[in-house]
Amino acid sequence: MNGSRAPYTHDELRRLLHPRSIAVIGASTRAGSFGLRTIRNLAGFDGAVYPVNARYDAVEGHRCYPDLAALPQAPDCAVIALNREAVKETIAQCVARGVGGIVLYASGYAETGRPELIQLQDQLLRLVEGTPTRLIGPNCLGINNYAIGARIMFGRMPKPRPLHHGAIGIVTQSGSVGMSLAQAMERGVPISHSIPVGNGADVGIADLIAYLAADEHCQAIVTVFEGVEDPRQLVQAAELAVSADKPLLVHKMAVGKQGAAAALSHTGALAGSHASFRAVLERAGAVMVDDLDDVMETAQFFAKAGRPTGRGVGIVLGSGGIGVAAADKAEEHGVALPQPEGATLETLKRHVPEFGALRNPCDVTAMTLNDDTAFEACCDAFLSDPAYSALLVVYPYADEFGTSRVPVWRRLAERHGKPVVNYWASEWLEGIGAEMLEAEPRIATFRSLRRLFRAVRAWHDLEAHRALPAAARLSSPDAAGQASAALAVAPSRTLTEREAKAALAPYGIPVVREILVQDAAAAAEAAAELGFPVAIKVESADIPHKTEAGVIRLNLRDAAEVAAGYDAIMAKARAVTPPTRISGVLVQPMVPQGIEIVAGVTNDHAFGPLVAFGFGGIFVELLKDTALLPAPFTPAEAEMALRNLRGASLLDGFRGLPAVSVAALAQVLARLSEFAADLSTTIAEVDVNPLICAGDRIVAVDALIVRRA
Structure with a gap:
């Protein structure tokens, strides 16, 4: 992938990914051949299919052509189902014929790690660079555009189903991961596209995200990858998705040393720092999903939920036990369950029996088996209340009683424009009603309370991030010049504490x-x-x-x-x-006792300056609790990150220590981020350890700066 360019536009990729005609080069009648598998997978495609192989007159009922030149038109997409030795010449022929895009199955290129095969992959890229012909692969399982029935691949995939609201586009490096995720279609989850990039010699992860951001059939985008060669390009794509109001769900694998080593041998892609990826992509508006198991349910929630109007969730159910379990998970994931007040509480009093629960979670009791009036009235009360952004309900039985609730939830979700979040409590995971629920445009179903509340927390956090005020510089205009002068007079690459503090002081960072x-x-x-x-x-x-x-x-x-x-x-x-x-x-x-905060700056090779901060002193090893933000950032961003630390309650006072002014601390951290951004070409790393914090008094008592070599 050429890291110097912006992601390809939707128009540049449309012929490849939304073709009206497809040529299968290497089509065959031989059982098990990739060419035959591809032709059969295209049985539901409503465009033209052109098998290409001089040895056959027809394949699967389609006229077979001897070569590309013999085709009645230049195909939008060409699949190369040939061995590696024939690939270079075939790609050159595709470019000459004006093919819109190429899907290349062949493997044995950069994923091997062998220099000569990496060079061979580079040669394929050179063939299409500067031309309108795009290349996906090599080492690619194929691509799927379910909106038009284009299953351009040799693997087995679910057959396309009619799309409805909330369709998800899937972008992966691994074909098998993409296939696994796309099988959510079998339980009714709408999938618009499933596209693995393989080695991504030309078209990469970022390009496909940018394409889906502008695609009319896709409402949310999922991407799963090990690493990308140009992370900044990925950030650009994430910003395009956000600007198109398309939620982007990101699961990055290869987060540890062994995983990163496996990624290099698997795809030839570079597995970057996971913490850096998270920090920069969340800044761009992406939603990071830590577990692969969570990806599809989280994506279908974001595709249906819209944007939250508050941070509270109401829970109405007919089981006190499940309500307790839900409350536990809500607290664990920091999701607020405000208690009902005013008109909401009055409605509950009228409809909940005395042996029920007039609170949140609201237990309407098993009386609803005979009369749904109370259940619907209580649900309506919560959704009417601006304190609640969503309603959580339970599908306890995969039977006709469970399905009888769905029309009630549908009416309420449509009436209030808020999502109904359904916990599928039955162990019959795909029982009666599963497909019905997946088809509902405003009802999101989860089979795990942990996944459910993780997703809701991420939904609320994303909205809070969107609401942050725009950046306004804190440091004086001449701070960079003063700091540069202080750095220049230091005789060594590693500055002494006194020299480091002298460089930080112009930015208003208080030092002892x-x-x-x-x-x-x-x-x-x-x-x-x-x-x-x-x-x-x-x-x-x-x-x-x-x-x-x-x-x-x-x-x-x-x-x-x-x-x-x-x-x-x-x-x-x-x-x-x-x-x-x-x-x-x-x-x-000696600075009086307070909470110790450690702050540091590193210059990531891909993303530039990043500031890490968290609790120091005795809490460093105990909590292992650090935030990481791209520089520069605002005090509001710093304050949000501080409040999201696991040990955030320490800032409110701990064992006789004074409470810390989070606003004052956030100001100092934001000033440090401006120093990091301004001096990024000069400094390699910074360590301020510790900042001693008590009330509004924030003081740096030690500092270390290392200049770039």
């Missing part, structure tokens, strides 16, 4: 006051000037991590402790670096 001294007596005088207790640290570009080297002393309370501490840390420092590399000792006032 300090005095550099050269002997124990001067250290004691500086401590008296600053006020006890103090901290002392050796300053040396050769010792970036002072705690590990033992060259720091904290909470020194008088001159004698300072003098003794000075001698001790200098002895430690001289053991690891020559005296000429030691600038002296920094004396700083």
Whole structure:
């Protein structure tokens, strides 16, 4: 894939992906051949099918042509079902004939990792570059456009079904993954497209997302991949999907070392940092789905749900037990279940018997077996209330009683323009009513409460992200110039703490006051000037991590402790670096106790500067809780990320520590992100560890900056 270009447009890919004519080069009557399988899969295609093979007069009732030149027209799409040795010449013929796009089955290219076969794949790309002919593959199982019955592949796939509201387009690297997901059609989930890219020599994941973003038959897009060669192109495609109001659900595999190694051998694609992918794609408006098992149910929910009008969910059911289970999962995933008030509560009082539950979840009890009036009235009350963005109901029995509820849910969803989220509680997973529910335009069905509340939380979070205010710069216009000057005068690539703080200070990042001294007596005088207790640290570009080297002393309370501490840390420092590399000792006032936040900057090779932040001190190993955002970001984005940390409650006060002003902390982090963005070509990494936070007081007490080589 050529990373220098924008994703292909819908028009550039339309002949390939929405063809009116298809040539199958290598068509055959031999049982099991890819050519014969492809011809048979096209039985439902309403366009022209042209088998191409000089050895046959006809294949499966279609006239067979000796070569491309003999066809009555240049086909929109050509499938090459030939061995690798014949591929280059055939692609050249397709380009010369004006074929709109090529599907290439042959494997044994870049996915092998062998240099000569990677080069061979590059040669195929050169043949189509700069021409109107697009190439999908090699190592591609084939493509499916179910809207027109075009199953252009050799594998076995579900037969196309009539599409209805909420159709999902699937884009994958792996053909088998795409086939597996598309089989959701068998339970009634509408699928508009299923397109694996294989090695993606020309048309890649980002191109297909961009195509589906403009496709009239697709309401939501699912993509599953291991890695992409141009992640920035993927971000562009995600932004196109968002601008078209098409939810984009992303599951990235190869998140660990073993997975990444497997990805390289499987597709030849580069598996990038999962955390970086998540941060940048969520910024672009994509929804990250962590588990492959969650993908299709989450996608059908987003395809049907529209946009939420609040963050609460109402639950109405006839089973107290399932209500308890639902409440547990809602709390686990941070989904609010507001208690009914006002008119909603009054309606419940009129319809729920005294042995029911006048709350959320609302247990209308088994009385609804004989009278659905109460059930519908309570559901209507929740959906009428602006506090609730969706209604959760339960399908407990896969029988006629279960299906009798569906018209009620349909009426209510249409009346209020809000989704009804159905928990299929029956273990008869595809029992009576399954296909009926999948066909409902505003009813989303889940077979797991965990999946259900994960999806609803992601739905609410996406809307909150959309509502964030636009960026407005916080730092002064000359901050970058001042910081660059501070970086330029530092003699080493790794800056000392004092030099790093001097570079950060122009951005309004509060740093602790300090005095550099050269002997124990001067250290004691500086401590008296600053006020006890103090901290002392050796300053040396050769010792970036002072705690590990033992060259720091904290909470020194008088001159004698300072003098003794000075001698001790200098002895430690001289053991690891020559005296000429030691600038002296920094004396700083001890910052009062507070919550410690660690913040750092890294320059990702694909996405540029990213800022990571989370809880430091004793919580680093305990919580392993970090947010990652692309730089620059706004205080509102930082505040949302802080509130989404698992340990966010620590910011509200913990074991006598003062509560932290999240707004003030978010301001400091946003300023650090502006530093990271402005100086991205100069700095390789930054570490501010820690920021000590108490109330509105946010102070950086240590910092490390490493310049680019």
